[in-house]
Amino acid sequence: MGMLEIRDLNKSYDAIHIINGFSLDVTELTLCCLVGPNGAGKTTTMDLITGRQKPTSGQVLFYGDDITGLDEHEIARRGIGRKFQVPAVLKDLSVRENFQVAYSRTTNPLRNIFKFHSKGFERKLDEIGTLAGLNERLDTQAGLLSHGETQWLEIGMVLMQDPRLLLMDEPVAGMTEIEIEKTARIFNQLKKTHTLIVVEHDMGFVREIADVVTVMHMGSLLAQGTISQVESNPRVKEVYLGNEVH
Numbered sequence: 001m002g003m004l005e006i007r008d009l010n011k012s013y014d015a016i017h018i019i020n021g022f023s024l025d026v027t028e029l030t031l032c033c034l035v036g037p038n039g040a041g042k043t044t045t046m047d048l049i050t051g052r053q054k055p056t057s058g059q060v061l062f063y064g065d066d067i068t069g070l071d072e073h074e075i076a077r078r079g080i081g082r083k084f085q086v087p088a089v090l091k092d093l094s095v096r097e098n099f100q101v102a103y104s105r106t107t108n109p110l111r112n113i114f115k116f117h118s119k120g121f122e123r124k125l126d127e128i129g130t131l132a133g134l135n136e137r138l139d140t141q142a143g144l145l146s147h148g149e150t151q152w153l154e155i156g157m158v159l160m161q162d163p164r165l166l167l168m169d170e171p172v173a174g175m176t177e178i179e180i181e182k183t184a185r186i187f188n189q190l191k192k193t194h195t196l197i198v199v200e201h202d203m204g205f206v207r208e209i210a211d212v213v214t215v216m217h218m219g220s221l222l223a224q225g226t227i228s229q230v231e232s233n234p235r236v237k238e239v240y241l242g243n244e245v246h
């Protein structure tokens, strides 16, 4: 059974069909990259999974439960976390304080009782700080971090809430090559314990991290498979300019 099952999803605005009968199964502990040309419907699909937008029809199942059309907060509570492309870190606070804020926003009611004064927080801070490569930067003001570090902080903040499924919107946009390499290492570590859906245009990065690549075009599934299967698919080549996946 897929951890996440998207069945025949549709989203229209008046007569404009943005998502057209899109279906997808995501298996637990895999990393699925969602790619496709601009306007293919990737962000809208993420919005429909997380409850930011409601579908016109179709279903989203999470561990077999129908979560279609639930509130964003309820979907987050069930264990679906999302990192947006635009930074949401609090620039005046330190890295540690940002982690505390994320931890205190947790949807786990038991943890809310103890807040972050618990050993639980320190343990989690150590674990996530190590994963995100920020353990040396905990006392640094978030506004002073590099672009890459800011993105890793954000990923860490989402992880503070213990999601089982993580959705990432273009995580390496604007990063240097070195930062992209480090992000690939973080994701390859992360997928040992989490299931991920990553929307990404950088195919070099996709090649480094993806177990499965799903290609969307005009709101529908165009192709799915390993990176090499997808890249050699003539239909995929056709929708990307220059007959090449960029």
Ligand SMILES: Nc1ncnc2c1ncn2[C@@H]1O[C@H](COP(=O)(O)OP(=O)(O)OP(=O)(O)O)[C@@H](O)[C@H]1O
Pocket (backbone or CB within 6 Å): 013, 016, 018, 036, 037, 038, 039, 040, 041, 042, 043, 044, 045
């Ligand atoms: N609220 C809306 N009303 C009307 N059309 C919309 C709305 N939101 C998105 N669209 C349209 O839906 C289509 C899909 O947009 P979406 O942002 O999901 O694509 P995308 O694959 O994420 O693109 P990109 O790679 O450029 O981010 C686009 O043509 C967009 O203009």
